[in-house]
Amino acid sequence: MPTNGTLSQNLNAPSIEVSNARFAYGARPLFDGLNLVLEAGRWTCVLGPSGVGKSSLLRMIAGLLSGGNDTVVRCGDGSATAGRVAYMAQRDFLLPWLNVVDNATLGARLRGEAVDLDRANALLEAAGVGEAANAMPDELSGGMRQRVALVRTLMEDRPIVLMDEPFSALDAITRLKLQDLAVRLLADRTVLLVTHDPLEALRLGDRIFVMNGSPAGLGSPLEPAGRPPREAGAPDVLSGQARLLRELAEGGK
Amino acid sequence: MNPSYLRPVIICAGLVAVWQTIVSVTGVPAFILPAPYSVLLAIVEDGGLLAGHAGVTFIEIALGLLLGVLLGAASGIAMSFFVPVRRWLFPVLVVSQAVPVFALAPILVLWLGFGIGSKVAMATLIIFFPVTAALYDGLRRTEPGLLDMARTMDAGRFAILRHVRLPMAMPAFASGIRIAAAVAPIGAVVGEWVGASSGLGALMIHANARSETDTMFAALFILAVMAVTLYFAIDLVLRRLITWQPETYSSDD
Structure with a gap:
């Protein structure tokens, strides 16, 4: 298997600072005055119930959603996040008229750049879908499709990766495998993972925030011991689950 | 023999x-x-005459279909891509549908003469709106998540149109073309009824006058055979x- 060195090219992952984030549907703010720091080269998880605004926060960092007037999203080195962010959603959004390789290289195609087929094939191989390179998306299982979507995200080779519940539509075993794969392939990048699954957050997160309340705020982060991906049965993962579930439930009152 | 092939034969019989x-x-x-047999006899005896007129009508239908689909596609794309075009053209198109297009047939013959021009124009006119509406609708309905992904890949509007929106709209466009194929013969024949020297519609008017x-x-x-085959x-x-x-590109299954 190729090492990460050949698969990623321009890694110099910055930290990200979000300050005074505000987003409102009409008059009711989902969150207001929210601050968050994503540490450089590490996984930050934001855990919260559906509709709390965690996807909106992620979209704001991705530059897809504009915040309030005071909202500032910037990298730790002072530059903007534009052009340094790759985005992966819950649904794979593979284009049904393109085969696996063409889907994986969609970004270059959209920008009118030359397609790096060697790198695409190496990444597909590393993601365990090298055999399916010429298959059409509708021939693949849900897990394989999400693997291709992960490769497509990696092909962007951005230092910051934002993931919005990318594994939540998968069955438990496939989800565990994909979590391990994501940690391996996204090493050294600054990652924000938004999820509603405490186990997923505890397996993957260097820092885990619970997003709760209305307008929503972030609590103090939980920093489980050990490197991701953690075993599902590790002591910190088990005790962390109890704490996270308690915090989620408290916010729901 | 397969019942699904046998069924149309039985219905006709x-x-x-x-x-x-x-x-x-x-x-x-x-x-x-007239009895079915005498109609069959007419088809056999006047075969050459009928074929000649049918050829003219077919050319009118084919040209009308081609022009209507091309113009409809162009206006659908223009409306989706350029906001001012949408604001000015769409109301005009909707209001134009209040004019019964068949009432225009005498005017078209007056302007374009007794040749095939007025019939092609007639067919083009009635095809134009369904094709425009179908493609415009398809282009509008691209998944928001897919557009988010394309934007984080720094895709320009034209690249998104070309690589994402247009292919995604093809099934809707195809529905528009099917409707066009069904109504094009009506346009051509109505044009021929109003004034023509050749074509199946003109032949019917002449035959009617002579009982x-x-x-x-x-x-x-x-x-009918020509329209259904087309x-x-x-x-x-x-x-x-x-x-x-x-529906096949959903990953929710």
Whole structure:
């Protein structure tokens, strides 16, 4: 298997600072005055119930959603996040008229750049879908499709990766495998993972925030011991689950 | 033999049987309703004449279909891509549909003469709106998540149109073309009724004036066969070309 060195090219992952984030549907703010720091080269998880605004926060960092007037999203080195962010959603959004390789290289195609087929094939191989390179998306299982979507995200080779519940539509075993794969392939990048699954957050997160309340705020982060991906049965993962579930439930009152 | 192939044959045979029964039982004169056999005889005897007129009508339909689909596609794309075009053109298009297009036939003949020009224009006019509306609608309905992904890949609007929106809209566009294929013969024949020296519609008007009802029926039969064949041929081609449908690309299954 190729090492990460050949698969990623321009890694110099910055930290990200979000300050005074505000987003409102009409008059009711989902969150207001929210601050968050994503540490450089590490996984930050934001855990919260559906509709709390965690996807909106992620979209704001991705530059897809504009915040309030005071909202500032910037990298730790002072530059903007534009052009340094790759985005992966819950649904794979593979284009049904393109085969696996063409889907994986969609970004270059959209920008009118030359397609790096060697790198695409190496990444597909590393993601365990090298055999399916010429298959059409509708021939693949849900897990394989999400693997291709992960490769497509990696092909962007951005230092910051934002993931919005990318594994939540998968069955438990496939989800565990994909979590391990994501940690391996996204090493050294600054990652924000938004999820509603405490186990997923505890397996993957260097820092885990619970997003709760209305307008929503972030609590103090939980920093489980050990490197991701953690075993599902590790002591910190088990005790962390109890704490996270308690915090989620408290916010729901 | 496969029942699904047998079914149309049985339906046709049944209809002819009903037709023959009505003629035999009521003893209706041949200039009101000719028997199936005399219509068949007319087709055989006037074969050359019918073929000549059918050829003219077919050219009118084909040209009308081509022009209508091209112009409809162009305006659908323009409306989706340029906001001012959408704001100014869409109301005009909707209001124009309040004008009964067939009422324009005499005016078209006055302007474009008795040749095929006025019939092609007629067919083009009635095809234009359904094609425009179908493609515009398809282009508008691109998944928001897919557009988010394309934007984080720094895709320009034209690249998104070309690589994402247009292919995604193809099934809707195909529905528009199917409707166009079904209505194009109507446009051509109405144009011929109003004023033409050749074409199946013109032949029917002449035959009617001379009470040659069997020739009228023969022309009608040829027209029906032509229209149905055209529709299924276009449907087949579209199915071959567009193998993706909106529902098959969902990953929720």
